Amino acid sequence: AQTVTQSQPEMSVQEAETVTLSCTYDTSENNYYLFWYKQPPSRQMILVIRQEAYKQQNATENRFSVNFQKAAKSFSLKISDSQLGDTAMYFCAFMNTGNQFYFGTGTSLTVIP
Amino acid sequence: DVKVTQSSRYLVKRTGEKVFLECVQDMDHENMFWYRQDPGLGLRLIYFSYDVKMKEKGDIPEGYSVSREKKERFSLILESASTNQTSMYLCASRAGLGFSNQPQHFGDGTRLSIL
Numbered sequence: 001a002q003t004v005t006q007s008q009p010e011m012s013v014q015e016a017e018t019v020t021l022s023c024t025y026d027t028s029e030n031n032y033y034l035f036w037y038k039q040p041p042s043r044q045m046i047l048v049i050r051q052e053a054y055k056q057q058n059a060t061e062n063r064f065s066v067n068f069q070k071a072a073k074s075f076s077l078k079i080s081d082s083q084l085g086d087t088a089m090y091f092c093a094f095m096n097t098g099n100q101f102y103f104g105t106g107t108s109l110t111v112i113p
Numbered sequence: 114d115v116k117v118t119q120s121s122r123y124l125v126k127r128t129g130e131k132v133f134l135e136c137v138q139d140m141d142h143e144n145m146f147w148y149r150q151d152p153g154l155g156l157r158l159i160y161f162s163y164d165v166k167m168k169e170k171g172d173i174p175e176g177y178s179v180s181r182e183k184k185e186r187f188s189l190i191l192e193s194a195s196t197n198q199t200s201m202y203l204c205a206s207r208a209g210l211g212f213s214n215q216p217q218h219f220g221d222g223t224r225l226s227i228l
Binding site for chain 2: 106
């Protein structure tokens with residue numbers, strides 16, 4: 001079974017600064033997808049960004065970007081120009097060729113004004 | 114936008130009761146999922162379904178069952194609720210059966226307390 005590890009249970013960042021959330025995963029598969037989800041306090045979990053394993057180029061969505069290192073099985077999320085609305089729990093997720101999703105334990109991010 | 118609706122945001126039940134959690138999606142998605150979310154444990158898959166009347170066990174199916182009589186609706190059933198089933202329950206749906214980058218779309222969650 002695949003495992004997803006988020007080693008930072010809690011993080012904080014000053015407003016307008018940059019923060020990086022780490023995620024590593026364990027798999028023997030060569031093809032898969034990776035996702036970052038955001039869950040604001042008492043609100044719905046939403047997709048932030050996704051990455052195909054066969055693409056070397058790192059995905060970017062506005063202020064959110066990833067650093068995908070396939071050989072190291074690492075998939076970190078960088079948030080630039082942090083905003084108060086970025087305060088949330090962030091989950092890293094791995095999807096295998098069987099369409100099974102595996103989630104990490106989450107990182108609670110607080111943006112400080 | 115995809116809309117995944119869970120019937121209750123908060124629910125309080127008693128030990129031994131039969132509990133039904135309902136989830137409806139409006140995008141004709143083939144796949145539906147039930148997770149429970151606990152602090153420090155992340156999301157753990159209880160059951161999923163890739164078609165009407167089909168169901169597959171996830172990682173923690175014990176004490177739960179599911180029903181999918183219609184494509185848009187996926188119900189989670191706690192046969193005899195116990196205090197260790199107090200948790201946040203998340204429903205999700207996903208389009209397509211093939212291997213693709215389609216993400217899961219989540220409902221708002223149901224915070225269930227068993228007394």
